[in-house]
Structure formats: C-alpha cells, structure tokens
Amino acid sequence: xxxxxxxxxxxxxxxxxxxxxxxxxxxxxxxxxxxxxxxxxxxxxxxxxxxxxxxxxxxxxxxxxxxxxxxxxxxxxxxxxxxxxxxxxxxxxxxxxxxxxxxxxxxxxxxxxxxxxxxxxxxxxxxxxxxxxxxxxxxxxxxxxxxxxxxxxxxxxxxxxxxxxxxxxxxxxxxxxxxxxxxxxxxxxxxxxxxxxxxxxxxxxxxxxxxxxxxx
Amino acid sequence: xxxxxxxxxxxxxxxxxxxxxxxxxxxxxxxxxxxxxxxxxxxxxxxxxxxxxxxxxxxxxxxxxxxxxxxxxxxxxxxxxxxxxxxxxxxxxxxxxxxxxxxxxxxxxxxxxxxxxxxxxxxxxxxxxxxxxxxxxxxxxxxxxxxxxxxxxxxxxxxxxxxxxxxxxxxxxxxxxxxxxxxxxxxxxxx
Numbered sequence: 001x002x003x004x005x006x007x008x009x010x011x012x013x014x015x016x017x018x019x020x021x022x023x024x025x026x027x028x029x030x031x032x033x034x035x036x037x038x039x040x041x042x043x044x045x046x047x048x049x050x051x052x053x054x055x056x057x058x059x060x061x062x063x064x065x066x067x068x069x070x071x072x073x074x075x076x077x078x079x080x081x082x083x084x085x086x087x088x089x090x091x092x093x094x095x096x097x098x099x100x101x102x103x104x105x106x107x108x109x110x111x112x113x114x115x116x117x118x119x120x121x122x123x124x125x126x127x128x129x130x131x132x133x134x135x136x137x138x139x140x141x142x143x144x145x146x147x148x149x150x151x152x153x154x155x156x157x158x159x160x161x162x163x164x165x166x167x168x169x170x171x172x173x174x175x176x177x178x179x180x181x182x183x184x185x186x187x188x189x190x191x192x193x194x195x196x197x198x199x200x201x202x203x204x205x206x207x208x209x210x211x212x213x214x215x216x
Numbered sequence: 217x218x219x220x221x222x223x224x225x226x227x228x229x230x231x232x233x234x235x236x237x238x239x240x241x242x243x244x245x246x247x248x249x250x251x252x253x254x255x256x257x258x259x260x261x262x263x264x265x266x267x268x269x270x271x272x273x274x275x276x277x278x279x280x281x282x283x284x285x286x287x288x289x290x291x292x293x294x295x296x297x298x299x300x301x302x303x304x305x306x307x308x309x310x311x312x313x314x315x316x317x318x319x320x321x322x323x324x325x326x327x328x329x330x331x332x333x334x335x336x337x338x339x340x341x342x343x344x345x346x347x348x349x350x351x352x353x354x355x356x357x358x359x360x361x362x363x364x365x366x367x368x369x370x371x372x373x374x375x376x377x378x379x380x381x382x383x384x385x386x387x388x389x390x391x392x393x394x395x396x397x398x399x400x401x402x403x404x405x406x407x
Contacts, residue, residue: 009396010389013367018307019266022315044403045368047341047349049307050300052365055353058257059264062274066252069278070245073285124315 005170016045023128023195027151030097129196141182148197150174157190232298240288280306297346352402360395
C-alpha cells in the first residue's frame with residue numbers, strides 16, 4: 001500500500017502523548033497499522049515524549065506517596081484476567097484494520113442512493129461518532145463543515161477533495177476551519193473510517209436531508 | 217525508607233538502565249527509590265498537564281512505578297531507553313483510565329471487545345535512539361523546544377502556544393510546523 005497522506009506531526013504528537021480522544025486515537029492507530037513510515041514516526045515520538053518527560057519541572061508530591069507505593073511492592077501481582085470470549089463482529093464485507101476489527105457495529109445502513117454507513121461502538125468516547133462510510137464510484141459526499149475535528153482513513157477506493165487524492169491507507173484531517181466536498185474517484189466503491197467530533201454542519205440539500213438519518 | 221534526594225539531577229540513560237537492572241536482579245529498593253525520586257515528580261507534572269485531577273495523578277504515578285518494579289525483569293538493560301519505557305507505561309495507564317471515565321460518563325456497561333492491555337511498552341526504542349532525541353532537543357532554540365513540549369503535553373496546544381509565545385492563534389500552526397521541521401532536521405543529521 002502506498003500511502004501519500006499522513007497524519008500531521010501535531011496529530012502524531014497528541015497520539016503519542018495519549019491525549020487524543022479514544023475514537024480519533026482508533027483512526028490514527030488504524031493508519032499506523034497500514035503505514036510503516038508513521039509506525040516508525042510514532043516510535044520516535046514516544047522517545048521524544050520520554051525525553052520531554054525528563055525535562056518537565058518536578059511537581060511537589062504528597063509526602064506519603066512514596067511510602068504508599070513502597071508498601072505495595074510486595075503485593076501479590078494481579079492474576080492476568082482470562083480473555084473473554086468474544087462475539088465475532090458482524091461481517092461488513094471488508095477487511096478492517098486490527099485496531100477496529102473487534103468492535104461491535106450497527107451493520108450497514110442506507111444513507112442515500114449509493115451511500116451507506118455503519119456505526120462502530122466506542123462506548124468510552126460518547127462525544128465522538130466513529131463510522132464507516134461506503135460511497136459508490138462517482139458520488140459526491142455531502143458538502144460539510146465541521147464543528148469539531150474529523151479524521152478520515154480510506155480503507156478501500158479513493159476520494160478527491162480540495163487537498164488532492166485520498167486513497168487506501170491515506171488519512172485526511174479536517175478541523176473546524178475547513179469546508180470540503182469529497183468526490184469518490186475511480187471505479188471502486190470508497191470505504192472510509194471516520195471519527196467525527198461534534199456535529200457535522202452539512203451545507204448541501206442532500207447533507208441536510210441525510211444528517212438526521214445518520215444522527216450526526 | 218525515604219525517596220532519594222528529591223533534587224536528584226537527571227541521570228544519564230545508562231545509569232537509569234543500571235537502576236532498572238538492579239531492581240530486576242535483586243529487588244533493589246534503593247534503586248527503586250532513586251527512580252521514583254526522579255520520575256514521580258515529573259510524571260506528576262505531565263499528568264496534571266493532561267488534565268488529570270490530584271487523586272488520579274497519585275493513582276497513576278503509583279501504578280506506573282509499580283509496573284516499573286514488576287516489569288523490570290523484562291526490560292532490556294543493555295539497550296533499553298528508560299525514560300521512553302516509563303513514559304509509555306504511564307501513557308497507556310492514562311489512556312486506560314480515560315476510557316473508563318468516558319464509559320462511566322456514558323453510563324454504558326463496559327463492552328468485552330475493548331483491549332485493556334497496553335501495547336508493547338517502548339521495547340523497540342533503544343537507548344541510542346533516545347540519546348539522539350536528547351541531543352536534538354538540546355540543540356533546539358528554547359522557544360521551539362517549548363512549542364514542541366506544548367504540542368505534546370498540553371491539553372489545548374494551540375491556545376497554550378499562542379499564550380506562551382504571545383502570538384495570535386492564527387499563526388500558531390506555522391510556528392509548530394517550523395519547530396517540528398527544525399527538530400526533524402536535527403534528528404536526521406548524522407551525529
């Protein structure tokens with residue numbers, strides 16, 4: 001897979017620090033599982049974070065914290081929790097990246113002619129929508145702005161927007177100052193994984209019709 | 217037992233690795249005390265910047281240092297990068313805690329398909345790489361180092377960078393790019 005659109009250094013920094021909201025972190029993690037360049041950049045970002053940690057000015061600690069930690073050193077180690085039997089997730093007819101492969105989904109739902117979506121279950125991040133979008137070749141996605149951050153990872157096919165082509169493995173970052181009109185290019189149906197923070201603000205008629213349907 | 221002198225100076229990576237090795241070999245509590253004295257107050261600063269409250273900070277510091285004690289045997293004392301390792305443990309524990317908080321807020325039963333096990337903890341980073349990063353950061357102008365720190369550790373990097381540098385919000389992105397590119401350049405320089 002040749003990836004040409006990668007997460008920005010700022011996004012990788014927040015992911016390395018562990019401060020990205022869970023749904024967005026899953027999209028970045030899915031990208032890393034497909035992109036060796038970014039997997040290496042992530043390892044380097046962790047090293048950078050380690051060195052930055054050394055350089056933080058020390059905060060005062062509760063006087064008893066060291067004693068309390070010491071007292072726990074001889075505690076019995078917790079037994080590893082046995083892996084729970086997993087319900088196999090619904091087959092969506094596409095191979096999902098490992099970080100999201102085990103998530104429960106809503107299954108494909110119709111969203112408009114040639115368009116479907118499936119919601120992924122991310123109970124730990126109630127403020128963000130994590131969805132799979134399936135858009136037929138030649139279809140224009142609803143023009144929309146954002147009230148929050150949106151990350152889109154292409155899993156199959158390609159779309160094109162103001163910033164260029166976005167094909168399998170590519171990650172597009174949009175924030176609240178962007179308006180974009182992605183169009184699916186090529187013969188193949190485009191399938192994307194998107195984390196959408198806040199609500200979409202669709203500009204077009206279709207968008208306005210569609211957004212209540214998918215509850216964004 | 218008391219933690220070693222809290223004013224302990226940052227030791228070099230090789231010394232930190234020797235301390236971890238001493239824990240692995242003989243359960244050396246003095247070595248543990250020295251690591252605690254250096255890392256715990258800095259983890260506190262990091263966690264507070266991430267928005268964790270006082271009791272969450274204390275729990276996460278304890279759990280991180282406890283994991284250091286327990287996993288010391290699996291740490292590669294020859295090549296391992298201690299700061300990256302400890303940071304990664306703390307990061308993963310923090311992510312796990314945030315996930316649990318999120319689920320509680322949503323009042324949804326925990327689902328079985330969330331993997332609570334942190335991924336491999338920085339095993340792939342070598343001390344050599346960590347040293348290269350340390351050297352690059354040393355060469356970065358102070359203001360750019362601050363921009364990098366805020367990009368990594370701040371809860372709202374854009375706002376805080378604008379405030380720290382006294383620049384309009386709209387110009388933050390280009391400053392961050394500049395700092396990141398400069399660091400990239402320094403990291404890629406043959407040493």
